[in-house]
Amino acid sequence: MKNLVNANRLAGVNAQLVAVVIAASGKLPFPVCVVEGVRSKARQAQLYAQGRTAPGRVVTWTLKSKHIDGLAVDLAPYIDGKIDWNDLKKFDAIAQAMFAAAAERGAKIRWGADWDADGKSRERGESDSPHFELVGL
Numbered sequence: 858m859k860n861l862v863n864a865n866r867l868a869g870v871n872a873q874l875v876a877v878v879i880a881a882s883g884k885l886p887f888p889v890c891v892v893e894g895v896r897s898k899a900r901q902a903q904l905y906a907q908g909r910t911a912p913g914r915v916v917t918w919t920l921k922s923k924h925i926d927g928l929a930v931d932l933a934p935y936i937d938g939k940i941d942w943n944d945l946k947k948f949d950a951i952a953q954a955m956f957a958a959a960a961e962r963g964a965k966i967r968w969g970a971d972w973d974a975d976g977k978s979r980e981r982g983e984s985d986s987p988h989f990e991l992v993g994l
C-alpha cells in the first residue's frame with residue numbers, strides 16, 4: 858500500500874470498497890491520498906451548512922451522504938507531498954483505475970464527476986471528482 862497515503866482514513870469503510878481502493882491505487886503511477894472515508898452525521902451537517910448558513914462554498918447537496926454509512930470515499934492525487942485539486946487529468950486516472958478495480962471485483966461504483974454514468978464527466982452539477990461510492994447497497 859505504498860501508493861496509498863492516509864490509508865488509515867479507510868477505517869470503517871465497507872470492506873469491498875476498501876479492496877477496490879487498494880487495488881486501484883496499485884494500478885496508478887502516482888500516490889493517491891484518502892481525503893475522507895467515514896463521516897459522522899455531525900460533520901455532514903457541518904458540510905451541508907457550508908455555503909448556506911455558514912461561510913464558504915457549497916460542497917454537498919445532501920444530509921444523507923453515503924460517507925455516513927461507510928459506502929463512499931474521497932480520493933485525490935498526491936504529488937510532491939501535496940494534493941493538486943486542479944489536476945483533473947490525475948483525477949480522471951484515479952477514476953479509470955477505480956472503475957477497473959471495481960469491475961474486477963464485481964463491485965458497482967459511482968463517481969462524483971459522472972453521477973449519471975453516461976461516460977461524460979463534469980457535466981452540469983458533476984463537480985465531485987474525488988468522490989466514489991458503492992452502488993446497490
Ligand SMILES: [Zn+2]
Nearest residue numbers: 929930931988
Ligand atoms: Zn465524497
